[in-house]
Amino acid sequence: MAARAALRRRYWATVPARLRLLRAATVLLATALAALLLAAGLAATGTWDSVAGRDAPRTTSAADLDLALNNMDAQAANTLLSSGNAGKGRLQTPYEKAAGFYGDARRAIGHDLRTLSVAAQGDRTDEKTVESLTDNFAEYQELIGRALENDGRAGGKAAALADYRRATDLLKSQLLPDSRKLVDSNDSAFNAEYSAARSALSGRLAAVLALGLLLLAVLGLLQWYLARTFRRILNPGVLAATVCTLLAVILGSQLLSATAGHLRGARRDAFDSVVALSRARAIAYDANADESRFLLDPQRREQYARSYLAKSQQLYGIEGATLTSYDSRLATTWQAYRADRHDLRFTGEFRRELDNVTFPGERAAAEKTVDTYAVYQNDDRHIRTLVASGREREAVAFCISWEPGMSNEHFGAWMTALDKVTDINRAHFASSVRDGRSAVSGLLPWTGGLLLAAMALTALGLRPRLAEFR
Template sequence: MAARAALRRRFWATVPARLRLLRAATLLLATAVAALLLVAGLGLNGTWDRISGWDAPRTTSAADLDLALNDMDAQAANILLSNGDAGKGRLRTPYTKAVGFYGDARRATGHDLRTLAVAAQGSPADEKTVESLTDGFAEYQELIGRALENDGHHGGRPAALADHRRATDLLRTRLLPAAGTLVSSNDTAFTAEYSSARATLSAQLTALLVLGVLLLAVLGLLQWYLARRFRRILNPGALAASVCTLLAVVLGTQLLSASATQLRVARHDAFDSVVALSRARAIAYDANADESRYLLDPGRRTQYEESFLAKSQQLYGLKGATLSTYDAELAGTWQAYRADHHDLRFTGEFRRELDNVTFPGERAAAERTVRAYAVYQRDDRTVRALLAAGKEREAAEFCMGWEPDTSNAHFGVWMSALNRVADINRAHFTSSVDAGRAGLGGLLPWAGGLLGAAALLTALGLRPRLAEFR
């Protein structure tokens, strides 16, 4: 009992003991709030680094790989289609451009594979997928090389077609599914990172508010005790410390809330659209390749026609539509959408983008993309009509030509419009990351400084009162 009474006298029973206890509680809580903000700041800095330097790039690299593989096969088909008979009757402009684009796509594929190999480290499943892709890509190049070599000889077209079929089958059964798996895997990892960061921010915000309220309560108790014990209305030091604490909590709350908002904008408002549009580009290049394959390989025309329609449905889905009804249904559903932006009677990647329109200028750019897509779809019917009329060369020229009002020219307009929508979302993704980092540099030092000032002001405010008991 004596020991308990001694402790009570030391830590609470006397006025100096009470003042020291309140001062210690204030300093401890101020330190806890400062430590919480420091941990939150370091965590956010790491999150922004991972999102901008790791999660987003590896997801877009996987999507770019998908596109580059599709572009390679499209250009390989275009080379064979425009080469004529061992170069005789060659469509020179389409052939030259196809050769150049094939080389560009091959180099892009190699670059993307190297990037993904680095990104896959630590994930056995992704490492295995990238390894399989690399081996398959080497086999694909060998088959295309043989096809091009055979097509350079008189009478070599049947052998070239056989090699191209094997290459295309390899692409469709192994390479593209593996690339799609990487897109989904990396995007899922990004989503997990985002969800974890948001949950952490929510918990930190709750802890900040609890600790901030406790700190303000202790300062209020200190102010009340000083006023009651020393017959003074206010203690300037404690009052200034309370103001500093309140400002620090407000700034910390603003930092965490703004960071959560910037994370949501970066991940969902911007990057969801980037992923949808990246998939749309890859599907578009694959559909364009199906047109060239359709012209090149008479034995598989039914297969490639069905494949083209399936990819069209992935982009702008119309239930039950066939190639003969697709254009009219597209026009009708699009007109309904233009009259009422909530009337979306179609599915697919374009629907995903229009459901996620967020930024200024994005809706207008997305609508231009769909209008350009509709023009390209009508060009496809022209290609098939020319072929059905026995005008094979005219069909190939219209499909692969680069003159105005040809299919390739309209495809380029479509891709430019799609890229514009993607650029808007990429720009806002980058600006959200930059804003998140700027918030750390702007608000965190001020909040930390104010908490330090609160602790110092509390100590200085109590110093004269404690001196009275010496």
């Protein structure tokens, strides 16, 4: 009993003991709050490193691979369409452009496969997908190379077409499904990390507020005890420490809430649109390839016409539309939207983008994309009309020419408009990442400094009072 009484006098019963205990509680809580904020800041920095350096590039590389595969196949078809008979009757400009774009696409695919191979390490499912893509792409290149070699021989068109069919069948059955699987896999991984990071930030914000309020309560108790014991209204040191703590809690809360806001801006407002627009671009190139395949392979025209319509529906879905009615119904539904932006009678990737318009200039750019898409759709009907009337040579020239007013020139205008919307969202994604990093690097040192000042000011404020008992 005597020992317990001695301990009680030492640690609580006397005024100096109470002051030391309150000082220790202040230091411990301030240290815990500083450690929590430091851990939250480091975690936020790690999240931004993952988002900008891993998650977003992986997803866009997979989407770029999908696009490049479609572009490579389209350019192979365009090369065969424009080559003439062993060079005789060649459409020189379309042929040279197709050959150049084919080489660009092949190099882009090689780069994307290397990037995705590195990104897939540790994920056995993705590793197998990349391995399958690499093997199948090698086979695809061999088939296309054989097709182009056969096409260079007089009378080699039939053999070239047979090789091209096998190549494009491999593309449809293996390469494109695998590339889209990687898009979905990497985008899902990014989404999971985003959700986990947002949840962690919410938990840390609640913890910061709880610890901060507890620390302010202890400082308030200390101030009250000093006023009651020493008959003074306020202790300047403890008052200054309370102000520093309050500022630290405000800045720390702002750091976490700003990080959460910038993270949402990067993922939901910007990158969701980047993914939708990247998918739209890949689908557009596939649809463009279907036009060339339609002209190149008369035996499969019905198949490629259905495929083209399916891709049109993925981009701008109109329930019940056929190739013959799609143009007029696109014009009607788009005019309705233009009159009332809430009148959305279509689905697809363009609708997904218009539902997620966030940034200045984005809506106008997105609407411009649909305007240019409508022009391209009209060109497609013109090509099919020319074929139906037996003017296939004219249809080929119109389809693959880059001259003003021709189909490829209009396709280029559509892609330019689509790229502008994508660039707006990419720029805001980058600015959200940059602002998120700045919030951490700008506010974290201040919160740490304020909490250190609070501890020092508390000690300085109590020193004169404790000195009275020596």
